Amino acid sequence: xxxxxxxxxxxxxxxxxxxxxxxxxxxxxxxxxxxxxxxxxxxxxxxxxxxxxxxxxxxxxxxxxxxxxxxxxxxxxxxxxxxxxxxxxxxxxxxxxxxxxxxxxxxxxxxxxxxxxxxxxxxxxxxxxxxxxxxxxxxxxxxxxxxxxxxxxxxxxxxxxxxxxxxxxxxxxxxxxxxxxxxxxxxxxxxxxxxxxxxxxxxxxxxxxxxxxxxxxxxxxxxxxxxxxxxxxxxxxxxxxxxxxxxxxxxxxxxxxxxxxxxxxxxxxxxxxxxxxxxxxxxxxxxxxxxxxxxxxxxxxxxxxxxxxxxxxxxxxxxxxxxxxxxxxxxxxxxxxxxxxxxxxxxxxxxxxxxxxxxxxxxxxxxxxxxxxxxxxxxxxxxxxxxxxxxxxxxxxxxxxxxxxxxxxxxxxxxxxxxxxxxxxxxxxxxxxxxxxxxxxxxxxxxxxxxxxxxxxxxxxxxxxxxxxxxxxxxxxxxxxxxxxxxxxxxxxxxxxxxxxxxxxxxxxxxxxxxxxxxxxxxxxxxxxxxxxxxxxxxxxxxxxxxxxxxxxxxxxxxxxxxxxxxxxxxxxxxxxxxxxxxxxxxxxxxxxxxxxxxxxxxxxxxxxxxxxxxxxxxxxxxxxxxxxxxxxxxxxxxxxxxxxxxxxxxxxxxxxxxxxxxxxxxxxxxxxxxxxxxxxxxxxxxxxxxxxxxxxxxxxxxxxxxxxxxxxxxxxxxxxxxxxxxxxxxxxxxxxxxxxxxxxxxxxxxxxxxxxxxxxxxxxxxxxxxxxxxxxxxxxxxxxxxxxxxxxxxxxxxxxxxxxxxxxxxxxxxxxxxxxxxxxxxxxxxxxxxxxxxxxxxxxxxxxxxxxxxxxxxxxxxxxxxxxxxxxxxxxxxxxxxxxxxxxxxxxxxxxxxxxxxxxxxxxxxxxxxxxxxxxxxxxxxxxxxxxxxxxxxxxxxxxxxxxxxxxxxxxxxxxxxxxxxxxxxxxxxx
Numbered sequence: 001x002x003x004x005x006x007x008x009x010x011x012x013x014x015x016x017x018x019x020x021x022x023x024x025x026x027x028x029x030x031x032x033x034x035x036x037x038x039x040x041x042x043x044x045x046x047x048x049x050x051x052x053x054x055x056x057x058x059x060x061x062x063x064x065x066x067x068x069x070x071x072x073x074x075x076x077x078x079x080x081x082x083x084x085x086x087x088x089x090x091x092x093x094x095x096x097x098x099x100x101x102x103x104x105x106x107x108x109x110x111x112x113x114x115x116x117x118x119x120x121x122x123x124x125x126x127x128x129x130x131x132x133x134x135x136x137x138x139x140x141x142x143x144x145x146x147x148x149x150x151x152x153x154x155x156x157x158x159x160x161x162x163x164x165x166x167x168x169x170x171x172x173x174x175x176x177x178x179x180x181x182x183x184x185x186x187x188x189x190x191x192x193x194x195x196x197x198x199x200x201x202x203x204x205x206x207x208x209x210x211x212x213x214x215x216x217x218x219x220x221x222x223x224x225x226x227x228x229x230x231x232x233x234x235x236x237x238x239x240x241x242x243x244x245x246x247x248x249x250x251x252x253x254x255x256x257x258x259x260x261x262x263x264x265x266x267x268x269x270x271x272x273x274x275x276x277x278x279x280x281x282x283x284x285x286x287x288x289x290x291x292x293x294x295x296x297x298x299x300x301x302x303x304x305x306x307x308x309x310x311x312x313x314x315x316x317x318x319x320x321x322x323x324x325x326x327x328x329x330x331x332x333x334x335x336x337x338x339x340x341x342x343x344x345x346x347x348x349x350x351x352x353x354x355x356x357x358x359x360x361x362x363x364x365x366x367x368x369x370x371x372x373x374x375x376x377x378x379x380x381x382x383x384x385x386x387x388x389x390x391x392x393x394x395x396x397x398x399x400x401x402x403x404x405x406x407x408x409x410x411x412x413x414x415x416x417x418x419x420x421x422x423x424x425x426x427x428x429x430x431x432x433x434x435x436x437x438x439x440x441x442x443x444x445x446x447x448x449x450x451x452x453x454x455x456x457x458x459x460x461x462x463x464x465x466x467x468x469x470x471x472x473x474x475x476x477x478x479x480x481x482x483x484x485x486x487x488x489x490x491x492x493x494x495x496x497x498x499x500x501x502x503x504x505x506x507x508x509x510x511x512x513x514x515x516x517x518x519x520x521x522x523x524x525x526x527x528x529x530x531x532x533x534x535x536x537x538x539x540x541x542x543x544x545x546x547x548x549x550x551x552x553x554x555x556x557x558x559x560x561x562x563x564x565x566x567x568x569x570x571x572x573x574x575x576x577x578x579x580x581x582x583x584x585x586x587x588x589x590x591x592x593x594x595x596x597x598x599x600x601x602x603x604x605x606x607x608x609x610x611x612x613x614x615x616x617x618x619x620x621x622x623x624x625x626x627x628x629x630x631x632x633x634x635x636x637x638x639x640x641x642x643x644x645x646x647x648x649x650x651x652x653x654x655x656x657x658x659x660x661x662x663x664x665x666x667x668x669x670x671x672x673x674x675x676x677x678x679x680x681x682x683x684x685x686x687x688x689x690x691x692x693x694x695x696x697x698x699x700x701x702x703x704x705x706x707x708x709x710x711x712x713x714x715x716x717x718x719x720x721x722x723x724x725x726x727x728x729x730x731x732x733x734x735x736x737x738x739x740x741x742x743x744x745x746x747x748x749x750x751x752x753x754x755x756x757x758x759x760x761x762x763x764x765x766x767x768x769x770x771x772x773x774x775x776x777x778x779x780x781x782x783x784x785x786x787x788x789x790x791x792x793x794x795x796x797x798x799x800x801x802x803x804x805x806x807x808x809x810x811x812x813x814x815x816x817x818x819x820x821x822x823x824x825x826x827x828x829x830x831x832x833x834x835x836x837x838x839x840x841x842x843x844x845x846x847x848x849x850x851x852x853x854x855x856x857x858x859x860x861x862x863x864x865x866x867x868x869x870x871x872x873x874x875x876x877x878x879x880x881x882x883x884x885x886x887x888x889x890x891x892x893x894x895x896x897x898x899x900x901x902x903x904x905x906x907x908x909x910x911x912x913x914x915x916x917x918x919x920x921x922x923x924x925x926x927x928x929x930x931x932x933x934x935x936x937x938x939x940x941x942x943x944x945x946x947x948x949x950x951x952x953x954x955x956x957x958x959x960x961x962x963x964x965x966x967x968x969x970x971x972x973x974x975x976x
Contacts, residue, residue, distance in 0.1 A: 001138050002085045002909040008049040010078040011070050012327035013042040015968040027974035030957035032933050037961030042969035043945050053093045054134055055142040068108045076102045086137050090118040125688045148899045150912050180826035188815040191807040201797045209785045223776040230769040237762050244759050247752045250741040253734045260730035265724040281713040286661035287703035293685045300681045304674035312666035318660035326654035333623050335646035339616045347609040354602040364592045378582035391550040392571040398543040421544030428537040439526030446519040453512040460505045643710045837899030845889050845931045888928045912943045929954045
């Protein structure tokens with residue numbers, strides 16, 4: 001993994017935009033560079049930008065995601081961006097934090113993260129997806145990245161000379177081996193938990209009681225005895241059940257016989273008490289055959305009364321109908337007279353109004369004919385509006401693009417946006433050609449400047465080479481040839497050296513570099529202008545053709561109206577005027593349609609008035625002459641209904657009069673028929689009574705009972721008969737049943753009571769034995785269930801014992817309450833691996849030393865480190881014996897070894913070493929820098945972060961973080 005570019009904006013003290021490009025000189029050719037600056041200027045912020053862009057975290061804030069404190073004060077947003085290269089290609093990771101509404105006091109919004117490929121195509125834009133893809137692409141999570149790329153060399157310098165106890169804590173921090181501590185504690189806690197579970201299993205087993213063998217045997221015997229006794233009682237109950245049923249039947253038969261005898265006596269008493277009513281019932285039955293004759297006689301008398309009453313009512317109704325018919329006829333004549341007067345008035349009013357409306361129709365028709373062009377405009381106003389708005393929008397768009405063209409071309413063109421399309425295209429083409437010519441001139445100047453830069457660099461390198469031959473210059477002799485160049489002239493033989501000339505060459509090289517960079521920016525800007533002008537040229541051409549098409553289309557629509565296309569800027573005014581004219585035309589048309597509709601309506605009303613007038617005249621002629629207007633004067637104060645109502649009332653009155661005449665004649669005939677029927681029925685009834693046991697009609701009527709009374713007496717008689725029959729039947733049956741039971745010697749009296757008492761006692765004993773059997777059965781069933789439960793719990797307890805045995809064994813190996821047991825073992829293994837990786841790097845740094853772990857028996861699990869001196873026959877001595885430079889080499893080798901250990905599956909080509917140089921003397925600092933420069937052999941780029949001033953003289957390529965007067969920082973790349 002190689003970092004190609006770091007960009008940041010508004011992070012801590014680094015306000016504004018800052019960028020470090022490791023693909024451009026001088027950082028591209030520098031295997032070692034320094035990030036220097038005073039404390040608080042923002043050196044570590046550069047590393048924060050890397051971890052923010054990749055992982056959304058800043059190293060100084062621990063595991064906090066998206067720390068708000070990273071944003072510069074009074075800023076509305078901050079961002080970090082890293083371009084990097086891995087085996088699968090080039091990618092760019094971005095992180096951004098913003099405040100609400102782009103206000104410096106706004107609430108901080110959720111962070112945005114994304115990953116883009118080399119073509120700028122977004123691969124992820126969600127935080128979760130970004131985290132997963134970063135780990136997939138780089139192969140490192142956040143913690144391993146910190147240990148692989150951002151090396152805290154000072155921690156390893158402390159680690160080398162720390163006591164064993166402190167070294168354990170440092171090793172856990174550097175290697176991330178705290179996992180083994182957690183595993184050790186987990187083993188201890190799990191063993192304790194399993195012991196508690198086993199204890200709870202034993203307590204649960206103790207809470208499940210079972211019967212002892214003696215108790216179980218006793219319960220089984222008691223159950224067998226209860227079952228045997230229950231069977232004996234059951235047989236005895238079954239044997240006495242037949243006798244018990246005969247006793248019960250005999251007792252029931254005796255009770256039934258007593259009840260039947262009492263009921264028979266009661267029936268006889270009721271018959272004697274009701275003898276008079278029964279005699280009335282007999283007479284009623286003898287008179288019943290004559291009920292029909294009496295009913296017919298009464299019906300005929302009633303029919304005569306009704307007929308006479310109805311006849312009187314019909315005669316009264318006839319007289320009322322005749323009076324109503326006369327009144328309705330007079331009202332009908334009055335209604336026709338009033339209707340004729342109203343119809344004549346309405347005819348005149350409608351005729352006058354129609355003449356007025358006709359005049360308005362003729363006037364509006366003349367106006368419509370005069371303003372006919374506005375009618376065409378009103379019909380096409382929608383299409384004309386769309387065409388004008390399209391032309392206006394095209395003109396505005398063309399004007400805006402033309403202003404963009406002039407801004408990008410940086411010149412005022414001889415034509416404007418309103419010019420014809422051909423002139424616009426010609427002017428745009430000339431502008432592109434001119435910018436192309438300027439860019440080509442810049443490219444030629446850049447090529448010349450790059451040649452000049454190479455020449456200046458070559459001169460400087462030769463001058464530096466020449467300045468390095470100081471020893472050879474002192475050995476030159478005047479007049480003798482130089483052994484290197486063969487010249488006999490030696491201008492610097494006195495040892496003065498080309499110092500002044502080198503200063504001038506360095507200044508010239510810096511100027512050449514600056515000019516090359518300026519020309520590169522100009523060439524890049526020119527290329528971008530070319531692309532932009534070409535795009536705008538195409539856009540202008542398309543917009544011009546669109547404008548011409550819209551203009552021609554609008555001109556074609558306006559030609560029938562005799563109007564011209566509005567000039568630029570007057571489109572809306574034209575549309576307002578056109579809309580006003582169209583609206584006025586539509587209003588005129590609406591009024592014309594309204595007048596015509598009113599005229600048609602008035603013609604219809606006039607026709608109706610004339611028809612009504614003729615109709616009422618015909619009705620008046622059909623009236624009697626005494627009711628016509630010319631023959632009778634009607635009072636104006638008298639109210640008259642509408643003609644149809646009055647006519648309907650008259651016809652109804654006439655119909656009622658005729659109906660009343662018919663009804664009166666019918667009722668008179670009904671009276672005569674009723675009188676004849678009554679006379680005939682009376683004669684026939686007297687003849688029938690003469691042959692009956694009754695002396696006359698009144699005696700017959702007295703014998704007849706009311707229907708309800710007759711039905712009550714019939715019911716009483718029926719009940720008495722049924723009661724007597726039922727009682728005598730029960731007496732006969734029960735006496736026979738008693739005789740049969742006595743013949744079978746069924747016990748009676750005290751013998752029966754003793755037998756029933758003994759039988760009831762047997763039933764109670766049977767119920768008690770059943771309860772006892774159920775109790776014993778349930779007790780044994782619960783005991784069986786408890787035994788099965790104990791068996792299950794014992795099996796589980798055995799499984800828990802086996803599991804506890806495994807955890808006890810694991811606890812003996814790695815478990816401890818504080819995690820120290822497994823931690824010491826794992827750290828010793830981790831330290832061995834770390835030392836192996838570190839020695840490989842230390843061998844490249846120096847061939848003298850190797851790091852060894854103390855392997856004595858007494859220190860098998862300690863973290864004691866020794867240094868092995870290869871120049872002293874492999875003697876081992878404490879780390880404290882190393883000098884400052886030697887300690888730095890050893891700690892640096894450990895830091896690089898940890899990077900290999902953390903990124904053992906990933907190639908790391910970019911390293912950053914934070915601090916660790918402050919305590920080194922100048923000589924040791926030279927050794928350290930030489931060691932770091934040797935890492936270029938592994939194609940690694942190493943950045944050293946320090947505030948040590950001596951680094952400015954030792955490392956030629958530097959990223960200087962400088963403080964400004966307002967407390968903010970800025971980045972400068974320096975190359976000496």
